[in-house]
Amino acid sequence: MPSTVSLSQSLERRRRDHKIKGLPRRLYKHCCSNTEMNGTENNLPESFTIVSLEAWTGIFIYIGIFVVAAIGNVSVFVCILNLLRRRPSPMNKLLLHLNIADLIVVFVVIPSEIGWRLSIGWYAGEIPCRLVQYIRAFGLYLSALIVTCITLDRYYAVLYPLRSLNANSRVRIMIYSSWIGATLCSVPQAIIFRVVSHPEYNQFFQCVSDSMGEQGEIANGIFNLAVLYFLPLVTIIFSYGSILHKIAQETVTTVTGEFHLHAHFKYYS
Numbered sequence: 001m002p003s004t005v006s007l008s009q010s011l012e013r014r015r016r017d018h019k020i021k022g023l024p025r026r027l028y029k030h031c032c033s034n035t036e037m038n039g040t041e042n043n044l045p046e047s048f049t050i051v052s053l054e055a056w057t058g059i060f061i062y063i064g065i066f067v068v069a070a071i072g073n074v075s076v077f078v079c080i081l082n083l084l085r086r087r088p089s090p091m092n093k094l095l096l097h098l099n100i101a102d103l104i105v106v107f108v109v110i111p112s113e114i115g116w117r118l119s120i121g122w123y124a125g126e127i128p129c130r131l132v133q134y135i136r137a138f139g140l141y142l143s144a145l146i147v148t149c150i151t152l153d154r155y156y157a158v159l160y161p162l163r164s165l166n167a168n169s170r171v172r173i174m175i176y177s178s179w180i181g182a183t184l185c186s187v188p189q190a191i192i193f194r195v196v197s198h199p200e201y202n203q204f205f206q207c208v209s210d211s212m213g214e215q216g217e218i219a220n221g222i223f224n225l226a227v228l229y230f231l232p233l234v235t236i237i238f239s240y241g242s243i244l245h246k247i248a249q250e251t252v253t254t255v256t257g258e259f260h261l262h263a264h265f266k267y268y269s
Contacts, residue, residue, distance in 0.1 A: 048120055048204050055117045062114050069106045073099060090171035094153060097175055098146040101182075104139030112136065122207040126195050129207035134190040141185045144228045145178035148235045155239035159246055185227055188220065 051059075080096045112132050116122070122129055153171060156163055163170075198204040209217065 044201050044204055048198075048201065051118060051120065055120075059114055059117050062110055062117075066106065066110045066114070069102070069110070073102050073106055077103065090153060090167045091150070093171055093175065094146060094150050097178065098143065098150065101139055101143035101146055104135065105143065108132070108135045109139060121204050122195055123205060129195050130190040130193055133193040133207070134186050137186040137189040138182050140228055141182035142178060144232050145181050146175075147232045149174035149178055151232070151235045151239045155242060158243045185223075188223075192216070192220070 077096075077099050080092060080099055083092050084096065124132075149171070152174065153167070156170065157167070192209040193207055194210055195205050195207055196210050198206070209220070
């Protein structure tokens with residue numbers, strides 16, 4: 001009889017461990033405490049219902065960032081609009097779209113993060129879960145791509161000044177490409193994220209990327225790093241490196257020419 005009980009307990013423990021390991025990482029930490037595994041469906045653990053001190057600290061930090069960023073970005077938006085009325089230059093158009101991307105981050109990403117930390121779980125439903133994740137990614141992608149476009153615009157303006165006549169059409173193509181690229185790059189976020197319930201507490205829901213697997217999460221992380229960081233970084237290094245090289249060449253040519261001219265006048269004087 002003891003061996004039968006021990007075997008059943010072992011099987012039950014293995015089944016429970018398997019369910020825990022299958023959880024998304026954001027929920028996994030809530031299932032690792034044996035004291036919290038004994039709750040019922042109508043009695044959620046305190047970690048699911050009460051905002052912790054650490055979470056409150058993050059919330060107040062986000063609120064401070066939101067206030068500063070909202071005031072700053074709205075002010076910049078108004079200034080850029082005034083500049084565009086007086087001088088609709090290609091650079092001002094790029095700055096406007098960069099500011100729009102920042103406004104998306106400020107007024108969508110930060111408030112959603114604050115609300116998420118306050119609610120702990122996700123109770124807004126499936127469509128808002130996917131939509132919020134899509135918009136969060138869209139703002140970040142758009143910002144990174146517009147920064148890349150600004151860098152390329154400076155590259156062409158300095159190294160190929162005679163092509164400035166086509167600057168408006170070039171910038172227009174860059175802006176369209178950035179919006180289309182951000183739209184396409186954000187689509188996977190709306191696919192992989194969904195609302196799941198806790199296996200032990202069916203009334204607790206969370207919006208997580210639950211359908212990718214470990215390899216999928218790694219691939220998604222690499223893709224995000226490539227678009228959000230490496231693409232702008234490589235473009236900035238190449239473009240401004242080329243600009244500095246061009247300026248250095250022009251400086252050497254100018255100094256050499258002045259030296260020869262000075263030597264020429266000195267010889268005939």
